[in-house]
Amino acid sequence: GNSVTQMEGPVTLSEEAFLTINCTYTATGYPSLFWYVQYPGEGLQLLLKATKADDKGSNKGFEATYRKETTSFHLEKGSVQVSDSAVYFCALSDRGAQKLVFGQGTRLTINP
Amino acid sequence: EAGVTQSPTHLIKTRGQQATLRCSPISGHTSVYWYQQALGLGLQFLLWYDEGEERNRGNFPPRFSGRQFPNYSSELNVNALELEDSALYLCASSLTGGSNQPQHFGDGTRLSIL
Numbered sequence: 486g487n488s489v490t491q492m493e494g495p496v497t498l499s500e501e502a503f504l505t506i507n508c509t510y511t512a513t514g515y516p517s518l519f520w521y522v523q524y525p526g527e528g529l530q531l532l533l534k535a536t537k538a539d540d541k542g543s544n545k546g547f548e549a550t551y552r553k554e555t556t557s558f559h560l561e562k563g564s565v566q567v568s569d570s571a572v573y574f575c576a577l578s579d580r581g582a583q584k585l586v587f588g589q590g591t592r593l594t595i596n597p
Numbered sequence: 598e599a600g601v602t603q604s605p606t607h608l609i610k611t612r613g614q615q616a617t618l619r620c621s622p623i624s625g626h627t628s629v630y631w632y633q634q635a636l637g638l639g640l641q642f643l644l645w646y647d648e649g650e651e652r653n654r655g656n657f658p659p660r661f662s663g664r665q666f667p668n669y670s671s672e673l674n675v676n677a678l679e680l681e682d683s684a685l686y687l688c689a690s691s692l693t694g695g696s697n698q699p700q701h702f703g704d705g706t707r708l709s710i711l
Contacts, residue, residue, distance in 0.1 A: 517697050528687050528702040536697045574640065583653060584642040585700060
């Protein structure tokens with residue numbers, strides 16, 4: 486079945502550091518790919534998406550590129566802020582079942 | 598534009614009881630999804646409703662059920678509650694059921710079973 490694997494957390498960085506959170510997927514066909522962010526005590530917020538190979542999703546300084554050849558969708562940000570501290574989830578949309586399949590989440594803490 | 602709203606925020610029940618969770622989708626969205634976020638188990642798909650019909654369900658027992666009303670709002674019912682049902686239940690909505698449509702989430706209902 487379809488699955489998503491994210492890098493193990495937690496990840497702790499200093500403010501203004503470069504961020505990469507790795508995400509790889511296994512899927513039949515060509516799923517849509519998403520990054521969601523969850524702040525403490527809240528639900529998930531859509532951060533960015535990409536619907537086909539080589540698409541780049543971007544939002545709030547975060548970027549991710551849909552790489553079909555490596556089945557990856559790594560999240561990057563050039564300079565993180567304390568306010569970016571949250572749990573980040575990579576997900577794919579299963580075209581047949583119309584459901585999101587999530588990675589296990591990566592907890593990110595940014596220190597001032 | 599109002600986002601997805603869920604009620605109640607918290608719900609405390611005891612084993613064997615029944616729980617009802619409610620969700621109002623974003624205006625204009627016809628698809629509603631339910632997910633369970635249990636500690637250590639990540640986010641698991643529960644149910645998908647579209648145009649009032651159940652379209653798909655995840656690997657959960659039949660005591661997890663729900664429905665979608667004509668105004669596209671939805672209820673999740675959990676019968677014969679067990680301790681392991683303690684979790685955050687998230688509702689999401691999308692414009693249609695297409696896989697390219699992003700799902701927008703509410704803040705969830707935290708269900709605690711004593």
